[in-house]
Amino acid sequence: MEGGIGRRTLLRGAGAAAALPAVLGSPHVAAAAEPGATPFDLHFGVTHKYRPFDLVAPRFVQYDSALTPAPPAAADTLVTTGVRPRAPFGSVLVEVLGTDPGGTVVAGLAGGGTSVLGTVDPSAGRATIEVTTNGATTVVKTADVRVVGAFRLAVVVNENAVTVLVDPTGTGTGWQPVLTERDRVRALVDLRVPDVLGRLDYAYGGRGAVRLGRVRAGYFGQAGVRDPHLVQHADGRPFIRDGKLYLTMTNAGLGFFQQAHWAVWTLDLADPTRLEQVAVLFFARDGVVLGDHAGQIVYDDRTGRFILLMSSWGDFDFKGVHVRHATTRADVLSGVHVIPTQRLPLPTAVSSWDPALTRVDGRWRLAFVESEAQQPAFVFHPALAAGPRGADYAESLTLVGADRTVDQTEGTIIQRVGGEWYLFASDGDARNYPVYDLAMRKLGTLDAPYGTNIPHPMLVQVGREWWMITFDGTQYAEPVLGYGGHGDLVLMRAR
Known part of the structure:
Protein backbone atom coordinates (compact mmCIF):
# COMPACT_ATOMS: atom_id res chain seq x y z
CA MET A 1 0.00 0.00 0.00
CA GLU A 2 1.22 3.45 -0.89
CA GLY A 3 2.11 6.32 1.37
CA GLY A 4 2.17 4.28 4.56
CA ILE A 5 -1.61 3.77 4.50
CA GLY A 6 -2.61 0.21 3.66
CA ARG A 7 -5.86 -1.65 4.14
CA ARG A 8 -4.81 -3.11 7.49
CA THR A 9 -3.45 0.21 8.83
CA LEU A 10 -6.41 2.18 7.58
CA LEU A 11 -9.01 -0.09 9.12
CA ARG A 12 -7.51 -0.76 12.53
CA GLY A 13 -9.30 2.33 13.80
CA ALA A 14 -12.26 2.28 11.93
CA GLY A 15 -30.41 -7.11 -21.15
CA ALA A 16 -31.39 -8.75 -24.54
CA ALA A 17 -29.57 -11.80 -25.92
CA ALA A 18 -26.44 -10.90 -27.88
CA ALA A 19 -24.86 -12.36 -31.00
CA LEU A 20 -22.26 -14.38 -29.14
CA PRO A 21 -20.65 -16.13 -32.11
CA ALA A 22 -19.15 -12.80 -33.15
CA VAL A 23 -17.49 -12.56 -29.76
CA LEU A 24 -16.45 -16.17 -29.40
CA GLY A 25 -15.57 -17.26 -32.89
CA SER A 26 -11.84 -16.54 -33.07
CA PRO A 27 -8.63 -18.06 -31.70
CA HIS A 28 -8.28 -17.71 -27.96
CA VAL A 29 -4.70 -18.36 -26.97
CA ALA A 30 -1.39 -19.18 -28.57
CA ALA A 31 0.94 -22.13 -28.04
CA ALA A 32 0.29 -24.50 -25.16
CA ALA A 33 2.71 -24.60 -22.27
CA GLU A 34 5.47 -27.17 -22.28
CA PRO A 35 4.10 -30.27 -20.50
CA GLY A 36 6.89 -30.34 -17.92
CA ALA A 37 6.75 -26.64 -17.05
CA THR A 38 5.78 -25.51 -13.56
CA PRO A 39 5.14 -22.06 -12.06
CA PHE A 40 8.58 -22.24 -10.49
CA ASP A 41 10.22 -22.24 -13.92
CA LEU A 42 8.84 -18.73 -14.51
CA HIS A 43 10.94 -15.69 -13.60
CA PHE A 44 9.00 -12.46 -13.97
CA GLY A 45 10.16 -8.90 -14.50
CA VAL A 46 8.14 -5.69 -14.86
CA THR A 47 7.92 -4.49 -18.47
CA HIS A 48 5.07 -1.93 -18.36
CA LYS A 49 3.54 0.29 -15.72
CA TYR A 50 1.01 3.04 -16.40
CA ARG A 51 -2.08 4.74 -15.01
CA PRO A 52 -5.47 4.52 -16.76
CA PHE A 53 -7.38 7.69 -15.78
CA ASP A 54 -10.63 9.00 -17.29
CA LEU A 55 -13.35 11.06 -15.66
CA VAL A 56 -15.62 9.93 -18.52
CA ALA A 57 -14.88 6.55 -20.06
CA PHE A 220 -17.39 7.70 -15.01
CA GLY A 221 -14.19 5.95 -16.07
CA GLN A 222 -11.57 5.34 -13.40
CA ALA A 223 -8.93 6.94 -11.22
CA GLY A 224 -6.91 3.73 -11.49
CA VAL A 225 -7.52 0.00 -11.88
CA ARG A 226 -7.13 -3.11 -9.74
CA ASP A 227 -8.23 -6.75 -9.31
CA PRO A 228 -7.55 -7.90 -12.91
CA HIS A 229 -9.10 -11.24 -13.86
CA LEU A 230 -9.22 -12.85 -17.29
CA VAL A 231 -12.54 -13.36 -19.00
CA GLN A 232 -12.35 -17.08 -19.74
CA HIS A 233 -14.14 -20.18 -20.94
CA ALA A 234 -15.23 -22.73 -18.37
CA ASP A 235 -12.16 -24.85 -19.13
CA GLY A 236 -9.79 -21.97 -18.40
CA ARG A 237 -9.10 -20.74 -21.94
CA PRO A 238 -9.00 -16.93 -22.04
CA PHE A 239 -10.90 -14.80 -24.53
CA ILE A 240 -8.62 -13.36 -27.19
CA ARG A 241 -10.38 -11.72 -30.12
CA ASP A 242 -8.68 -9.71 -32.87
CA GLY A 243 -5.43 -9.92 -30.94
CA LYS A 244 -6.99 -8.47 -27.79
CA LEU A 245 -7.24 -10.14 -24.41
CA TYR A 246 -10.50 -9.60 -22.49
CA LEU A 247 -10.35 -9.05 -18.74
CA THR A 248 -12.35 -7.51 -15.94
CA MET A 249 -10.93 -4.94 -13.57
CA THR A 250 -12.19 -2.87 -10.67
CA ASN A 251 -12.35 0.77 -11.77
CA ALA A 252 -11.17 2.81 -8.82
CA GLY A 253 -13.54 5.63 -7.95
CA LEU A 254 -12.81 8.95 -6.30
CA GLY A 255 -12.81 7.52 -2.80
CA PHE A 256 -13.42 4.34 -0.84
CA PHE A 257 -14.63 0.89 -1.96
CA GLN A 258 -18.28 1.91 -2.51
CA GLN A 259 -17.14 4.45 -5.10
CA ALA A 260 -15.52 1.80 -7.30
CA HIS A 261 -17.29 -0.22 -9.98
CA TRP A 262 -16.65 -3.10 -12.39
CA ALA A 263 -15.75 -2.97 -16.08
CA VAL A 264 -14.60 -5.15 -18.96
CA TRP A 265 -11.40 -4.15 -20.73
CA THR A 266 -9.33 -5.32 -23.67
CA LEU A 267 -5.54 -5.44 -23.68
CA ASP A 268 -3.80 -5.40 -27.07
CA LEU A 269 -1.31 -8.27 -27.09
CA ALA A 270 0.83 -6.47 -29.69
CA ASP A 271 1.00 -3.32 -27.56
CA PRO A 272 0.20 -3.76 -23.84
CA THR A 273 -0.12 0.01 -23.39
CA ARG A 274 -3.31 -0.11 -25.50
CA LEU A 275 -5.89 -0.79 -22.82
CA GLU A 276 -9.53 -0.04 -23.66
CA GLN A 277 -12.70 -0.23 -21.60
CA VAL A 278 -15.45 -1.96 -23.61
CA ALA A 279 -18.21 -2.67 -21.07
CA VAL A 280 -19.54 -1.25 -17.80
CA LEU A 281 -21.22 -3.58 -15.32
CA PHE A 282 -23.51 -2.62 -12.43
CA PHE A 283 -25.60 -4.84 -10.19
CA ALA A 284 -29.12 -4.59 -8.78
CA ARG A 285 -29.81 -5.95 -5.30
CA ASP A 286 -31.79 -4.97 -2.24
CA GLY A 287 -33.67 -2.27 -4.15
CA VAL A 288 -30.58 -0.32 -5.27
CA VAL A 289 -27.98 -0.33 -8.07
CA LEU A 290 -24.40 -0.81 -6.92
CA GLY A 291 -20.87 -1.02 -8.27
CA ASP A 292 -20.02 -4.46 -6.86
CA HIS A 293 -16.63 -5.55 -8.18
CA ALA A 294 -13.55 -7.79 -7.72
CA GLY A 295 -14.78 -10.87 -9.53
CA GLN A 296 -14.67 -12.90 -12.73
CA ILE A 297 -16.64 -13.60 -15.91
CA VAL A 298 -16.75 -17.17 -17.25
CA TYR A 299 -18.38 -18.23 -20.52
CA ASP A 300 -19.87 -21.72 -20.22
CA ASP A 301 -19.79 -23.20 -23.74
CA ARG A 302 -22.10 -26.07 -22.76
CA THR A 303 -24.98 -23.82 -21.78
CA GLY A 304 -24.27 -20.73 -23.88
CA ARG A 305 -24.33 -18.37 -20.90
CA PHE A 306 -22.00 -16.00 -19.13
CA ILE A 307 -21.43 -16.67 -15.43
CA LEU A 308 -20.64 -13.52 -13.45
CA LEU A 309 -19.14 -13.67 -9.97
CA MET A 310 -18.42 -10.53 -7.97
CA SER A 311 -17.74 -9.33 -4.41
CA SER A 312 -20.26 -7.20 -2.49
CA TRP A 313 -17.95 -4.21 -2.02
CA GLY A 314 -20.58 -1.87 -3.51
CA ASP A 315 -22.24 -1.24 -0.14
CA PHE A 316 -19.38 -2.18 2.19
CA ASP A 317 -19.86 -0.72 5.66
CA PHE A 318 -17.50 -2.88 7.78
CA LYS A 319 -20.27 -5.41 8.45
CA GLY A 320 -19.14 -8.15 6.10
CA VAL A 321 -18.53 -8.97 2.45
CA HIS A 322 -19.84 -11.88 0.39
CA VAL A 323 -19.65 -13.30 -3.13
CA ARG A 324 -22.63 -12.80 -5.45
CA HIS A 325 -23.43 -14.30 -8.83
CA ALA A 326 -25.63 -14.14 -11.92
CA THR A 327 -25.94 -15.78 -15.32
CA THR A 328 -26.98 -14.14 -18.57
CA ARG A 329 -27.01 -14.72 -22.33
CA ALA A 330 -26.53 -11.01 -22.96
CA ASP A 331 -23.16 -9.97 -24.35
CA VAL A 332 -21.64 -8.54 -21.19
CA LEU A 333 -18.36 -7.95 -23.03
CA SER A 334 -19.71 -4.71 -24.51
CA GLY A 335 -22.08 -1.92 -23.53
CA VAL A 336 -23.68 -0.95 -20.22
CA HIS A 337 -25.46 -3.56 -18.10
CA VAL A 338 -27.41 -3.54 -14.85
CA ILE A 339 -27.72 -7.16 -13.72
CA PRO A 340 -29.71 -8.60 -10.79
CA THR A 341 -27.60 -10.88 -8.59
CA GLN A 342 -27.96 -13.40 -5.79
CA ARG A 343 -25.73 -14.45 -2.94
CA LEU A 344 -23.52 -17.42 -3.88
CA PRO A 345 -23.83 -20.33 -1.40
CA LEU A 346 -20.19 -20.82 -0.43
CA PRO A 347 -19.06 -23.34 2.20
CA THR A 348 -17.98 -20.73 4.72
CA ALA A 349 -19.56 -19.04 7.73
CA VAL A 350 -17.47 -15.86 7.40
CA SER A 351 -17.00 -13.10 4.84
CA SER A 352 -15.75 -13.87 1.34
CA TRP A 353 -14.49 -12.11 -1.80
CA ASP A 354 -12.23 -12.49 -4.90
CA PRO A 355 -14.00 -15.48 -6.52
CA ALA A 356 -12.19 -17.51 -9.22
CA LEU A 357 -14.08 -20.22 -11.12
CA THR A 358 -12.90 -22.96 -13.52
CA ARG A 359 -14.22 -26.38 -14.51
CA VAL A 360 -11.42 -28.93 -14.04
CA ASP A 361 -11.89 -32.64 -14.84
CA GLY A 362 -15.67 -32.26 -14.97
CA ARG A 363 -15.95 -30.48 -11.59
CA TRP A 364 -16.34 -26.78 -10.92
CA ARG A 365 -13.55 -25.44 -8.67
CA LEU A 366 -14.14 -22.10 -7.00
CA ALA A 367 -11.34 -20.30 -5.21
CA PHE A 368 -12.18 -17.41 -2.91
CA VAL A 369 -10.99 -15.42 0.07
CA GLU A 370 -12.29 -16.13 3.58
CA SER A 371 -12.29 -13.26 6.06
CA GLU A 372 -13.26 -13.65 9.68
CA ALA A 373 -12.82 -9.94 10.45
CA GLN A 374 -12.78 -6.54 8.73
CA GLN A 375 -12.39 -4.46 11.88
CA PRO A 376 -10.51 -3.37 13.87
CA ALA A 377 -8.30 -4.89 11.13
CA PHE A 378 -8.86 -7.00 8.03
CA VAL A 379 -7.94 -10.69 8.43
CA PHE A 380 -8.23 -12.88 5.33
CA HIS A 381 -6.80 -16.00 3.65
CA PRO A 382 -7.31 -18.10 0.48
CA ALA A 383 -9.71 -21.04 0.27
CA LEU A 384 -10.89 -23.50 -2.37
CA ALA A 385 -14.29 -25.15 -2.87
CA ALA A 386 -15.43 -27.79 -5.36
CA GLY A 387 -18.73 -29.19 -6.55
CA PRO A 388 -19.69 -32.75 -7.43
CA ARG A 389 -18.93 -34.06 -10.89
CA GLY A 390 -21.69 -32.98 -13.26
CA ALA A 391 -23.20 -30.39 -10.89
CA ASP A 392 -23.61 -26.74 -11.81
CA TYR A 393 -21.13 -24.17 -10.54
CA ALA A 394 -23.27 -23.04 -7.58
CA GLU A 395 -24.54 -26.46 -6.54
CA SER A 396 -23.39 -28.43 -3.48
CA LEU A 397 -20.03 -26.70 -3.11
CA THR A 398 -17.85 -28.18 -0.37
CA LEU A 399 -14.65 -26.84 1.10
CA VAL A 400 -11.48 -28.48 -0.22
CA GLY A 401 -9.20 -26.53 2.08
CA ALA A 402 -7.95 -23.14 3.24
CA ASP A 403 -4.58 -21.72 4.25
CA ARG A 404 -5.26 -20.36 7.72
CA THR A 405 -1.54 -19.83 8.41
CA VAL A 406 -1.80 -16.44 6.63
CA ASP A 407 -4.06 -13.48 7.38
CA GLN A 408 -3.33 -10.91 4.66
CA THR A 409 -3.64 -13.08 1.55
CA GLU A 410 -6.16 -12.52 -1.29
CA GLY A 411 -6.33 -12.28 -5.09
CA THR A 412 -7.11 -15.94 -5.71
CA ILE A 413 -6.50 -17.12 -9.31
CA ILE A 414 -6.92 -20.62 -10.79
CA GLN A 415 -4.55 -21.24 -13.70
CA ARG A 416 -2.91 -24.16 -15.48
CA VAL A 417 0.84 -24.15 -16.07
CA GLY A 418 2.23 -27.05 -18.06
CA GLY A 419 -0.16 -29.93 -17.51
CA GLU A 420 -1.15 -29.08 -13.94
CA TRP A 421 -3.67 -26.75 -12.30
CA TYR A 422 -2.67 -24.38 -9.51
CA LEU A 423 -4.21 -21.81 -7.21
CA PHE A 424 -2.25 -18.56 -7.01
CA ALA A 425 -2.70 -15.83 -4.40
CA SER A 426 -0.96 -12.76 -2.96
CA ASP A 427 0.40 -12.50 0.58
CA GLY A 428 0.59 -8.90 1.74
CA ASP A 429 2.55 -9.76 4.88
CA ALA A 430 5.21 -12.00 3.32
CA ARG A 431 5.15 -9.85 0.17
CA ASN A 432 5.11 -12.78 -2.20
CA TYR A 433 2.77 -14.89 -4.32
CA PRO A 434 2.05 -18.30 -2.76
CA VAL A 435 1.28 -21.23 -5.07
CA TYR A 436 -1.05 -24.09 -4.06
CA ASP A 437 -2.21 -27.27 -5.75
CA LEU A 438 -5.91 -28.07 -6.02
CA ALA A 439 -5.81 -29.83 -2.66
CA MET A 440 -4.75 -26.49 -1.11
CA ARG A 441 -1.25 -27.70 -0.31
CA LYS A 442 1.27 -24.89 -0.51
CA LEU A 443 3.99 -25.71 -3.03
CA GLY A 444 6.11 -22.57 -2.97
CA THR A 445 6.02 -18.99 -4.27
CA LEU A 446 6.31 -17.32 -7.66
CA ASP A 447 9.52 -15.58 -8.66
CA ALA A 448 8.04 -12.15 -9.35
CA PRO A 449 8.49 -8.60 -8.03
CA TYR A 450 6.03 -7.64 -5.30
CA GLY A 451 4.91 -4.01 -5.37
CA THR A 452 2.72 -1.93 -3.08
CA ASN A 453 -0.79 -2.96 -1.96
CA ILE A 454 -1.69 -6.66 -2.42
CA PRO A 455 -1.21 -7.21 -6.18
CA HIS A 456 -3.15 -10.11 -7.70
CA PRO A 457 -1.11 -12.66 -9.72
CA MET A 458 -3.22 -12.86 -12.90
CA LEU A 459 -1.17 -15.19 -15.10
CA VAL A 460 -1.82 -15.81 -18.80
CA GLN A 461 0.29 -17.49 -21.47
CA VAL A 462 0.95 -15.43 -24.59
CA GLY A 463 2.89 -17.41 -27.19
CA ARG A 464 6.09 -18.62 -25.56
CA GLU A 465 5.84 -16.03 -22.81
CA TRP A 466 3.88 -15.86 -19.59
CA TRP A 467 2.43 -12.53 -18.57
CA MET A 468 1.30 -11.42 -15.14
CA ILE A 469 -1.23 -8.58 -15.20
CA THR A 470 -1.51 -6.89 -11.83
CA PHE A 471 -1.64 -3.50 -10.08
CA ASP A 472 -0.13 -1.53 -7.22
CA GLY A 473 -1.21 0.79 -4.43
CA THR A 474 -0.41 4.15 -6.02
CA GLN A 475 -3.12 6.52 -4.80
CA TYR A 476 -4.80 9.41 -6.58
CA ALA A 477 -5.22 12.66 -4.62
CA GLU A 478 -5.39 10.89 -1.27
CA PRO A 479 -5.32 14.09 0.87
CA VAL A 480 -8.72 15.11 -0.57
CA LEU A 481 -10.27 11.77 -1.54
CA GLY A 482 -8.93 9.41 1.11
CA TYR A 483 -7.97 5.78 0.57
CA GLY A 484 -9.34 3.81 -2.39
CA GLY A 485 -8.20 5.64 -5.52
CA HIS A 486 -5.47 3.15 -6.44
CA GLY A 487 -3.74 1.77 -8.58
CA ASP A 488 -1.39 1.67 -11.54
CA LEU A 489 -1.59 -1.22 -14.02
CA VAL A 490 1.56 -3.35 -13.87
CA LEU A 491 2.53 -5.90 -16.53
CA MET A 492 5.26 -8.50 -15.96
CA ARG A 493 6.67 -11.03 -18.39
CA ALA A 494 8.50 -14.33 -18.07
CA ARG A 495 9.79 -16.86 -20.59
Missing part, protein backbone atom coordinates in the same frame (compact mmCIF):
# COMPACT_ATOMS: atom_id res chain seq x y z
CA PRO A 58 -14.00 7.26 -23.73
CA ARG A 59 -16.48 4.76 -25.21
CA PHE A 60 -19.24 5.80 -22.82
CA VAL A 61 -19.79 9.49 -23.52
CA GLN A 62 -23.56 9.98 -23.43
CA TYR A 63 -23.79 13.70 -24.14
CA ASP A 64 -21.57 16.10 -26.09
CA SER A 65 -22.72 19.68 -26.64
CA ALA A 66 -20.53 19.83 -29.74
CA LEU A 67 -22.74 17.14 -31.31
CA THR A 68 -26.08 17.70 -29.59
CA PRO A 69 -28.08 20.90 -30.18
CA ALA A 70 -28.71 22.55 -26.84
CA PRO A 71 -29.41 26.06 -25.59
CA PRO A 72 -26.29 27.90 -24.43
CA ALA A 73 -25.89 28.22 -20.71
CA ALA A 74 -26.52 31.85 -19.95
CA ALA A 75 -27.07 33.75 -16.74
CA ASP A 76 -29.16 31.85 -14.22
CA THR A 77 -29.72 28.92 -16.58
CA LEU A 78 -29.52 25.22 -15.80
CA VAL A 79 -29.46 23.07 -18.93
CA THR A 80 -30.88 19.59 -18.41
CA THR A 81 -29.60 17.35 -21.17
CA GLY A 82 -32.35 14.71 -21.31
CA VAL A 83 -29.65 12.08 -20.84
CA ARG A 84 -28.97 10.16 -17.65
CA PRO A 85 -26.87 7.24 -16.37
CA ARG A 86 -28.43 3.86 -15.52
CA ALA A 87 -26.34 3.69 -12.35
CA PRO A 88 -25.02 6.43 -10.05
CA PHE A 89 -21.59 6.55 -11.70
CA GLY A 90 -21.38 9.53 -14.04
CA SER A 91 -19.50 12.75 -14.74
CA VAL A 92 -20.17 16.15 -16.27
CA LEU A 93 -17.15 17.97 -17.77
CA VAL A 94 -17.49 21.67 -18.58
CA GLU A 95 -15.15 23.99 -20.48
CA VAL A 96 -15.37 27.39 -18.80
CA LEU A 97 -14.27 30.19 -21.12
CA GLY A 98 -14.69 32.84 -18.47
CA THR A 99 -16.93 34.27 -15.75
CA ASP A 100 -17.81 37.80 -14.69
CA PRO A 101 -17.53 38.78 -11.00
CA GLY A 102 -20.07 36.74 -9.08
CA GLY A 103 -20.55 34.29 -11.92
CA THR A 104 -20.84 30.69 -10.78
CA VAL A 105 -20.54 27.56 -12.92
CA VAL A 106 -22.72 24.58 -11.94
CA ALA A 107 -22.84 20.95 -13.09
CA GLY A 108 -24.18 17.62 -11.90
CA LEU A 109 -27.55 15.83 -11.97
CA ALA A 110 -30.97 17.50 -11.95
CA GLY A 111 -34.62 16.83 -12.69
CA GLY A 112 -38.10 16.74 -11.18
CA GLY A 113 -37.29 19.28 -8.48
CA THR A 114 -34.25 17.32 -7.24
CA SER A 115 -30.64 18.13 -7.99
CA VAL A 116 -27.14 17.20 -6.88
CA LEU A 117 -24.74 19.85 -8.11
CA GLY A 118 -21.18 21.02 -7.78
CA THR A 119 -20.44 24.73 -8.17
CA VAL A 120 -17.39 26.94 -8.61
CA ASP A 121 -17.38 30.74 -8.15
CA PRO A 122 -13.92 31.89 -9.31
CA SER A 123 -14.22 35.47 -8.03
CA ALA A 124 -15.19 34.28 -4.53
CA GLY A 125 -12.65 31.45 -4.65
CA ARG A 126 -15.35 29.04 -3.49
CA ALA A 127 -16.53 25.58 -4.53
CA THR A 128 -19.61 23.86 -3.14
CA ILE A 129 -21.62 20.67 -3.26
CA GLU A 130 -25.35 21.28 -2.90
CA VAL A 131 -28.43 19.05 -2.82
CA THR A 132 -31.97 20.21 -3.58
CA THR A 133 -34.96 18.12 -2.51
CA ASN A 134 -38.58 19.08 -1.82
CA GLY A 135 -37.89 22.69 -2.79
CA ALA A 136 -35.09 23.16 -0.26
CA THR A 137 -31.41 23.52 -1.17
CA THR A 138 -28.71 22.44 1.27
CA VAL A 139 -25.03 23.25 0.79
CA VAL A 140 -23.47 20.11 2.19
CA LYS A 141 -19.81 21.12 1.79
CA THR A 142 -17.62 24.04 0.72
CA ALA A 143 -13.94 24.46 -0.08
CA ASP A 144 -11.53 27.13 -1.26
CA VAL A 145 -10.59 27.01 -4.92
CA ARG A 146 -8.32 29.14 -7.08
CA VAL A 147 -8.97 29.36 -10.83
CA VAL A 148 -8.39 32.37 -13.08
CA GLY A 149 -9.69 32.95 -16.58
CA ALA A 150 -10.47 29.84 -18.60
CA PHE A 151 -10.55 26.52 -16.74
CA ARG A 152 -12.43 23.25 -16.70
CA LEU A 153 -14.91 21.97 -14.14
CA ALA A 154 -15.88 18.36 -13.52
CA VAL A 155 -18.56 17.04 -11.19
CA VAL A 156 -18.39 13.30 -10.61
CA VAL A 157 -20.93 11.02 -8.96
CA ASN A 158 -19.62 7.68 -7.64
CA GLU A 159 -22.46 5.94 -5.78
CA ASN A 160 -23.61 8.69 -3.36
CA ALA A 161 -20.23 10.44 -3.30
CA VAL A 162 -20.07 13.72 -5.20
CA THR A 163 -16.68 15.19 -6.12
CA VAL A 164 -15.84 18.57 -7.62
CA LEU A 165 -12.63 18.81 -9.66
CA VAL A 166 -11.03 21.68 -11.55
CA ASP A 167 -8.34 21.83 -14.20
CA PRO A 168 -6.75 25.27 -13.96
CA THR A 169 -4.83 24.65 -17.20
CA GLY A 170 -8.06 24.33 -19.17
CA THR A 171 -6.60 21.39 -21.10
CA GLY A 172 -8.36 18.48 -19.39
CA THR A 173 -5.03 16.97 -18.35
CA GLY A 174 -4.52 18.62 -14.97
CA TRP A 175 -7.56 17.59 -12.94
CA GLN A 176 -7.39 18.43 -9.25
CA PRO A 177 -10.13 17.37 -6.80
CA VAL A 178 -11.31 20.28 -4.68
CA LEU A 179 -13.87 18.66 -2.39
CA THR A 180 -15.87 15.47 -2.03
CA GLU A 181 -18.79 14.40 0.16
CA ARG A 182 -20.78 11.19 0.52
CA ASP A 183 -22.51 10.90 3.89
CA ARG A 184 -24.20 14.31 3.87
CA VAL A 185 -25.38 13.76 0.30
CA ARG A 186 -26.80 10.36 1.25
CA ALA A 187 -28.63 11.88 4.22
CA LEU A 188 -30.69 13.95 1.75
CA VAL A 189 -31.00 11.71 -1.31
CA ASP A 190 -30.06 8.13 -2.25
CA LEU A 191 -28.82 8.08 -5.84
CA ARG A 192 -28.62 4.28 -5.80
CA VAL A 193 -32.42 3.98 -5.88
CA PRO A 194 -33.62 3.56 -9.50
CA ASP A 195 -36.74 5.69 -9.01
CA VAL A 196 -34.58 8.56 -7.74
CA LEU A 197 -31.78 8.34 -10.31
CA GLY A 198 -34.27 7.73 -13.09
CA ARG A 199 -35.53 11.33 -12.76
CA LEU A 200 -32.10 12.98 -12.88
CA ASP A 201 -30.43 14.15 -16.09
CA TYR A 202 -26.89 15.33 -16.56
CA ALA A 203 -27.10 19.11 -16.11
CA TYR A 204 -24.91 22.20 -16.35
CA GLY A 205 -25.20 25.96 -16.46
CA GLY A 206 -24.43 29.21 -14.70
CA ARG A 207 -25.54 31.68 -12.10
CA GLY A 208 -24.67 35.23 -13.00
CA ALA A 209 -22.62 35.76 -16.16
CA VAL A 210 -20.66 32.72 -17.31
CA ARG A 211 -19.29 31.77 -20.72
CA LEU A 212 -19.15 28.06 -21.40
CA GLY A 213 -17.61 26.04 -24.18
CA ARG A 214 -17.93 22.33 -24.84
CA VAL A 215 -19.74 20.15 -22.30
CA ARG A 216 -19.48 16.37 -22.17
CA ALA A 217 -21.16 13.88 -19.85
CA GLY A 218 -21.23 10.12 -19.46
CA TYR A 219 -20.29 7.15 -17.37
